[in-house]
Amino acid sequence: MGDSAPNELARLRRERRLMLLQLLPVVLVLTVLFGGALVLGVMQSLGFAPWFGVNTFPDFSYFGVLWSQASFWQSLWLTLYYAVAATILSLILGILLALALVRTFPSKTLYKYLYKLPLMIPYTVGIALAVIMLGNGGMLSRLMAFAGLIDDPAQFPQILKTHMGWGIIAVYVWKQTPFVALTIYAVLLGVGRETEEAAAILGANKRQIFFLVTLPQILPGIISSTLIIFAFNIGAFEAPFILGGGFPDTLPVVAWRYFNDADYTLQLQGMATVVSIALIAGGILYSYLAIYRRYERRIGRQ
C-alpha cells in the first residue's frame, strides 16, 4: 500500500502528458496559423504595413473612415439580412425535414441519401446552378421565351443580382437545410420518441408536443447548427459577389474590392473591413451563446 500512491500519481501524470500531446497539433495550428494571422490582420488594420511603405501604428483612422461612410452601414445591413434570412429559412425547413425523417414513409431509404446531396456539392457549384437556372439568360428564362410567355429572355423577372438577394438566400438555404436537418435528426434519434408518446398519452395535442417536448429537446442541435451556418453566411464571399446586386455590396465583397484595388494603401482599409466583420460576427455569436446559456441554466440544464 505504501508505494501505490506514487504509482497512481505517476500514472496520472503520464495520462496528462498524453492528453497534452493529443491537444498539441490543434493548439499549434490555432495559435500559430490562425492566431498569427489574426494579430497581423488587426495590426494592419491599425496602420502597420511597412511593406507598402505605411507604418502609422497604432492608427484608428482606417476604422474611422470606414465607419463614417453611410455605405458601410448599408453593407452591414445587407450582410446581416442575407445571413439572418437564410439561417431562419434553413432552420425552419431543416426542422421540418428532420421531423419527417424520424417517421416512416415509403422510399425513406432513398430519400435519406437524396436530401444529403447538397452537402456534398460545393457552394460554387450551387452558385453556378443558380446562374444557369435562374439567371436572365438562364434555362427558365429561355424556356419561357421559347414557350412565348415572354418576348425576350431579358424580360424574365430579375431573381439574381438584386439587393433582395433571392439568389444568395436560395443558394444558402439549398446547401444549409440538409445540414440543419442532419444535426437535428441525430439529436432526435438520440432522444428517442418515448417522451413524445408519453405526452400524447397524457393528452397533449401536436402543437403542445412540438413546442413543449420536442423543441426543448432539439434545442442544442438548433443552437449549434444555426451558429455554424450563421457564422459562414456572414463571412461568405462568393455568393454575394456573383449573385449580389452590386453596390452596396456585402462586407466581405467590400473588403475584396479594397484588396483588389490597384492602390495598395487601400489594403489597410480592406483589413479594417475584415476586422470589423470579425468583431460584429464575434459579438453576435457571443451574445447568442450567452442568451442560450442563461436559458439553459434557467431550465436547470448545466
Added chain:
Amino acid sequence: MKKTLLTLSLLGGLVTSASYAQDVEAFRDAVTSGSATWEEIQARAKEEGEINLYYWGGSDQINIWMDRFAAPGLEAEGVKLNPVRITGTKDAVDLVLAELGSGKGLGEGSVDAIWVNGENFATLKRQNALFGAFADKLPNSANIEWNADDPRALLNLRDFGVETNASEMPWSGQQYVCSVNTARVAKEDIPSTFADLKGYLEANPGKFAYVKPPHFIGNTFVQAAIYAHNPDGNGAVPFQNSIDDLGAAELARLITPGMEYLKELDGLLLGASGSGARYPEDPSALNGLFLNGEIDFSCQFGLYGVAIGLRDGTYPEGAEQFIFPEGNMIKNKNYLVIPANAPNPAAALVMANYMASVEAQASKLEVAGMPPGIDPWRLSEEDVAKLTAASPGFVGITQQELDANTAPDTNATLVDVIEATWLEYIERKSTDPIDVIVERAVANLN
C-alpha cells in the same frame, strides 16, 4: 514504463550562394547596358530551361494559342513555356511585390514575365520591381519603332502616359470598339456619339451597360466619355499630363461635364428601373449580357472580337462593330514585362524576343484575334503581307475609320483619380460637388 520522447527539429536547408547572385546581376547589367550578345543570352536561357509567364487566362483563344503555338515555338529555342493563367493581372504583380518584400531578388522569385499594361505597370515601376531596359536590345526589337522623333512611337515609349524605358516589350495593340446585333437594332438607330447613345436609351431604357470601374475596360469607357465632354473641346490632350502637372482643380473642371453625363446615363442603364443600375464586373459578364440580348451594345477592347466570335459561332449572325464614340476610340498597347526578381531572366528575354517575331504575331492574330503589337512600317512588305493574311478582318468598320477616330489613353496617375471619382459620384451617389470629390481622391492617393 514507457518514455515519450518527442523531438522537433527544424532544418534550415537553405543554402544561399552569393556567387550566383553576383553572376545573375552581372548578366542583368550586361543585358540592360547592351553588352550581352544574343548568343550569350540564348545559351543562358537553355541552361535555365523554363519560363513562367503569368497572364490573364480568361480567353480560350489566347490559351489555345499559348499551348499550341507559343509553347512549341519556344521549345525550338530550348525553353519550356510554363503558362500561368491568372484571373487578374494584379495577382501576379502582388506576388512579385510580396516576394521582393521578403527579400527574394533576381533569380529567386517565381514570376519571369507578366502580360501587363497601365496601372499594373505603373505600380511595378513605382515599386522598383522592373528588370530593366531590355525591349530595345533583342533581335526582334527591330520590328518596333523606338525612335522618339517619330510620333507613332508614342505607344511603345509610354504606357498610359508612363515612360516604359524599354522595360516592357510591346505585345499587342488594341482599340476600344463597340458591337451591336443588327438583327435587334436598326442601322439608323446605332449611336455614333454619346448624345445619340443617351437618346437611344431614352427610347429603349435599360438596353446598355458598361463594365464597372475600377476594371480597366470600364475605366476606358469613362475616359472616352470624359474626352468627348471636355469643356475645352480638345478631347484627350490635357489628359496626357500627370496629376502633379495638371492639379486637382483643373482635373475636376475638365471631367465635370463627362461625369455629369455618366450620372444621367446611370438612370438609363441595365437594371436602373429596378434596384439600381447593374454594372457587369468584367468583359465576359458584359459579353454574356450582350449575347443574351439583355443589352444592345457592348463596348470593350477587341478589334477582331466580332470576327472571331462569328468564326467560332459564339456571336449571332447580325453582329457588327460600329464607330463609337466618334473621334474618341481609345487605342493602346499591352506589353510583356520582366520583373526585377525573375527566376529565369535569360529565358524571359528569349520568350520576349519570340513574342515580338512576325511568326508569333501572325499566328496570335489569326488564332486569338489579338492585333499585332509590332509596327508594320518597320517590317518588310513580305512580313506585312503575312500579317494582313492572318487578320480575321473587321466587321462593319474599316481600318481607315478606326484610324480616323483614334484617341490616346489617359495618364496612369489620372486614371486612379478618375476611377475614385466615378466610384464616389456615380456608384455611391455622393452629393458632394465633383471638385471636392476630386480634391479628396487626390489627397488620398498621395
